[in-house]
Amino acid sequence: MTEFQQRFITARRAVIERDFLTLNPRQREAVMTTRGPLLLLAGAGSGKTTVLIQRVYNLLTYGDGSDSLELPDGVGEEELAFLEAYPDAPTEHDKAMVRHLCGVHPAAPWEVLAITFTNKAAGELKERLVARLGSRGNDVWAATFHSCCVRMLRRDIDKVGFDKDFTIYDSDDSKRVLKDIIKEMNLDDKVFTPREVLSTISHAKDRYESPAQFAAYNTEDGDWKKARIAKIYTKYADKLRSANALDFDDIIYHTVTLLQQNREVLDYYQTKFRYVLVDEYQDTNHLQYLLTSLLAGGRKNLCVVGDDNQSIYRFRGANIENILSFEKQYKQSRVILLEQNYRSTQHILDGANAVIKHNLGQKDKTLWTQNGAGDLITIKTTFNESDEANYVAGEILMGVNRGRNFRESAVLYRMNAQSNAMEYALKRNGIPYKVVGGTKFFDRAEVKDMLAYLAVVNNPMDDLRLRRIVNTPARGIGGTTMDKVQSIADSQGISLYEVLRNADLFPELKTPCNKLLKMADLIDGLRKSAREMELEAFYEEVCERSGYVKALQDKNDMESRGRIENVEELKSNIVGFLEQMPEDATLSGFLNEIALYTDLDSVDAGDNYVTMMTIHSAKGLEFPNVYVLGLEDGIFPGSSALYQEEELEEERRLCYVAMTRAKVTLTLTNCRQRMLYGRTSANPTSRFLNEIPEDNYQWLSKAEPRVASEWDDVGGFAQGGAATRAMQSGGVVASGRVNRTSGGLGSASANATPMMKLSQGDMVEHTAFGRGMVLSVQSMGGDALIEVAFEKADTGKKKLMLKSAGKHMKKV
DNA sequence: TTTTCCTTTGTTTTT
DNA sequence: CAAAGGAAAA
Numbered sequence: 001m002t003e004f005q006q007r008f009i010t011a012r013r014a015v016i017e018r019d020f021l022t023l024n025p026r027q028r029e030a031v032m033t034t035r036g037p038l039l040l041l042a043g044a045g046s047g048k049t050t051v052l053i054q055r056v057y058n059l060l061t062y063g064d065g066s067d068s069l070e071l072p073d074g075v076g077e078e079e080l081a082f083l084e085a086y087p088d089a090p091t092e093h094d095k096a097m098v099r100h101l102c103g104v105h106p107a108a109p110w111e112v113l114a115i116t117f118t119n120k121a122a123g124e125l126k127e128r129l130v131a132r133l134g135s136r137g138n139d140v141w142a143a144t145f146h147s148c149c150v151r152m153l154r155r156d157i158d159k160v161g162f163d164k165d166f167t168i169y170d171s172d173d174s175k176r177v178l179k180d181i182i183k184e185m186n187l188d189d190k191v192f193t194p195r196e197v198l199s200t201i202s203h204a205k206d207r208y209e210s211p212a213q214f215a216a217y218n219t220e221d222g223d224w225k226k227a228r229i230a231k232i233y234t235k236y237a238d239k240l241r242s243a244n245a246l247d248f249d250d251i252i253y254h255t256v257t258l259l260q261q262n263r264e265v266l267d268y269y270q271t272k273f274r275y276v277l278v279d280e281y282q283d284t285n286h287l288q289y290l291l292t293s294l295l296a297g298g299r300k301n302l303c304v305v306g307d308d309n310q311s312i313y314r315f316r317g318a319n320i321e322n323i324l325s326f327e328k329q330y331k332q333s334r335v336i337l338l339e340q341n342y343r344s345t346q347h348i349l350d351g352a353n354a355v356i357k358h359n360l361g362q363k364d365k366t367l368w369t370q371n372g373a374g375d376l377i378t379i380k381t382t383f384n385e386s387d388e389a390n391y392v393a394g395e396i397l398m399g400v401n402r403g404r405n406f407r408e409s410a411v412l413y414r415m416n417a418q419s420n421a422m423e424y425a426l427k428r429n430g431i432p433y434k435v436v437g438g439t440k441f442f443d444r445a446e447v448k449d450m451l452a453y454l455a456v457v458n459n460p461m462d463d464l465r466l467r468r469i470v471n472t473p474a475r476g477i478g479g480t481t482m483d484k485v486q487s488i489a490d491s492q493g494i495s496l497y498e499v500l501r502n503a504d505l506f507p508e509l510k511t512p513c514n515k516l517l518k519m520a521d522l523i524d525g526l527r528k529s530a531r532e533m534e535l536e537a538f539y540e541e542v543c544e545r546s547g548y549v550k551a552l553q554d555k556n557d558m559e560s561r562g563r564i565e566n567v568e569e570l571k572s573n574i575v576g577f578l579e580q581m582p583e584d585a586t587l588s589g590f591l592n593e594i595a596l597y598t599d600l601d602s603v604d605a606g607d608n609y610v611t612m613m614t615i616h617s618a619k620g621l622e623f624p625n626v627y628v629l630g631l632e633d634g635i636f637p638g639s640s641a642l643y644q645e646e647e648l649e650e651e652r653r654l655c656y657v658a659m660t661r662a663k664v665t666l667t668l669t670n671c672r673q674r675m676l677y678g679r680t681s682a683n684p685t686s687r688f689l690n691e692i693p694e695d696n697y698q699w700l701s702k703a704e705p706r707v708a709s710e711w712d713d714v715g716g717f718a719q720g721g722a723a724t725r726a727m728q729s730g731g732v733v734a735s736g737r738v739n740r741t742s743g744g745l746g747s748a749s750a751n752a753t754p755m756m757k758l759s760q761g762d763m764v765e766h767t768a769f770g771r772g773m774v775l776s777v778q779s780m781g782g783d784a785l786i787e788v789a790f791e792k793a794d795t796g797k798k799k800l801m802l803k804s805a806g807k808h809m810k811k812v
Numbered sequence: 813t814t815t816t817c818c819t820t821t822g823t824t825t826t827t
Numbered sequence: 828c829a830a831a832g833g834a835a836a837a
């Protein structure tokens with residue numbers, strides 16, 4: 001290399017660097033390393049999304065300029081002098097010149113592919129790209145693995161033997177198909193549960209094993225059960241293929257096949273995507289690894305971002321090896337560590353770091369921050385789960401009284417079943433909240449029914465969905481009839497729909513013939529409407545002609561009303577879809593979109609409510625105040641993980657994720673006895689709590705019980721751990737007179753505004769529950785218990801304590 | 813064919 | 828404690 005070249009490259013780097021002065025040196029290096037494989041180990045809260053955004057900006061503006069030895073044509077001393085002088089005296093109008101001299105093949109937006117795991121992450125990325133790059137940001141491919149693959153399949157899936165308007169099956173659909181197969185094969189459904197079989201098949205697909213390969217690896221003389229599952233897998237694959245349907249794994253599986261077997265398609269994408277970025281790489285499985293390496297296989301400009309400590313989806317096939325051995329898989333890869341945390345305080349980080357240090361085999365990485373020590377982590381042991389919930393509710397209210405917003409707090413737990421007690425406590429205190437996940441909107445029967453109608457209209461070969469709706473609402477086409485239809489379909493090798501359409505040709509269907517033809521007419525009629533009408537009007541047509549809504553109206557009970565609301569709600573989803581994607585306003589476009597949509601995507605920061613969710617759902621999010629419930633051995637870590645080291649490590653990473661969500665305060669709670677699934681049990685203190693250094697927490701315990709036997713009746717203090725340690729740390733809360741129902745709330749509501757005067761029949765407006773009428777008022781001590789019937793059907797009647805609920809409610 | 817009642821069964825799950 | 832699924836009754 002000549003001296004001129006050297007100087008030019010150095011000067012160019014210095015000029016480009018000027019665009020990224022807000023980043024720390026490591027982040028800047030990550031942004032400016034553009035060529036070849038790059039592994040970015042980004043700890044929690046280390047600003048990795050910022051890095052991703054800036055990296056794309058760099059790629060679009062300067063291409064490989066910051067990382068290349070190549071010089072522009074015909075540059076001489078004059079240009080070099082310009083670059084060397086520029087950083088000291090930059091001027092606006094030289095920008096064009098700078099771009100010309102520093103850019104080495106800048107990328108076009110559509111040449112960059114950024115893959116994330118959730119729609120939410122993809123959406124956020126896109127939003128921030130647009131903010132940074134302007135409308136060009138819209139043309140960057142920011143997508144989830146699945147949506148990206150669906151997009152590719154919609155173009156070329158016919159090359160692997162599917163039709164372009166394929167249907168996507170969710171795991172419920174898959175299980176139903178498996179259940180049928182298991183029954184068909186006369187296997188014991190206690191031994192072969194759809195759940196377990198699906199997971200085995202899914203893991204096989206993760207390893208990219210076809211039914212034939214899976215069968216070859218699992219022969220009859222080996223694992224008997226697996227050999228049978230191999231047969232099920234084969235049948236399952238056949239069934240989906242004839243239904244022209246793909247399950248979630250298939251979406252990626254068939255894309256990999258498509259790319260492997262079609263040179264032109266592979267070439268097209270390898271040429272198109274000059275730069276590939278993958279977020280949350282620690283959660284990728286082998287199949288996703290294959291896809292990634294195919295897509296990035298051309299230029300190997302692959303940048304993966306991840307944190308091995310946040311790998312929490314091993315049970316679903318995520319393979320930490322992908323990130324741990326990235327350097328081996330990609331020769332000449334570079335590795336950059338981002339360890340500075342911008343999110344949490346030092347106490348929180350020290351606690352989280354100490355916990356994760358108990359895992360073996362992690363990439364060594366220690367987060368630090370300049371945010372200062374902050375508050376100690378709070379650990380609180382309560383008597384039972386409702387005290388636990390009340391304590392958290394009280395703390396949240398206390399925070400709000402000091403000027404915080406509800407939206408700053410999040411309550412996290414290991415499993416959805418834990419949310420009940422917490423919801424109850426929040427409701428009683430009039431705290432607005434939102435549960436993310438749990439029973440999802442798209443999992444509700446009525447929503448699935450309506451979607452099944454749409455799916456059948458879109459693809460009448462979809463036997464599964466047809467079966468779902470054929471007798472919903474009741475049309476007198478029951479199981480016996482459908483079994484006959486099914487066997488005709490099987491013997492003729494045609495779909496259920498085709499049998500219905502030609503019901504008059506089969507003598508065994510003589511009796512229900514009219515009903516069946518009517519059903520076929522309904523489908524045909526709706527298909528015609530679908531072609532002629534706008535999507536929204538068509539949906540109303542479906543509600544109407546199917547008789548679905550009418551059947552609900554006739555029932556006319558509380559539950560049906562709620563269901564009708566959900567059916568309506570689905571309509572607003574359609575409207576929303578039309579607004580978002582006017583270019584693909586088709587029925588199949590909508591169905592594709594909806595199939596890949598989850599409840600998590602609808603979390604938005606706009607409204608003011610406390611967020612409740614599982615720790616899994618919380619990954620990637622942050623909140624000023626985080627409460628983690630149920631730190632008990634048997635709950636978190638879960639009982640099945642207690643004696644398996646690998647599982648335990650996964651739980652520990654989960655704990656690390658939970659702790660690092662917190663920006664300002666972190667509260668960890670547990671209780672001495674807990675009712676779960678109707679059974680009461682006393683769990684020992686979570687081992688994770690004992691892994692946090694004493695310097696980083698204050699352990700608050702409930703005051704000693706007034707009557708010692710109160711504990712003895714229910715199994716005594718938790719052995720050793722909790723109680724003993726709690727007393728040592730000396731934390732005693734308030735007075736000894738603890739009110740069971742209101743827990744730590746006393747101080748929060750003591751200085752509240754004077755009580756509102758309410759009487760029976762008054763109308764009120766509540767921030768969380770909306771309008772409602774007061775049914776009864778009953779004074780209790782200095783407070784009053786009121787019962788209100790809210791207008792929203794899913795809220796219904798509620799009992800509230802006036803003092804605290806009054807703050808979120810006004811008389812109307 | 814439809815309704816009702818009783819048994820069963822519960823991690824986590826970005827798609 | 829629920830919700831969901833399955834078997835028996837209407």
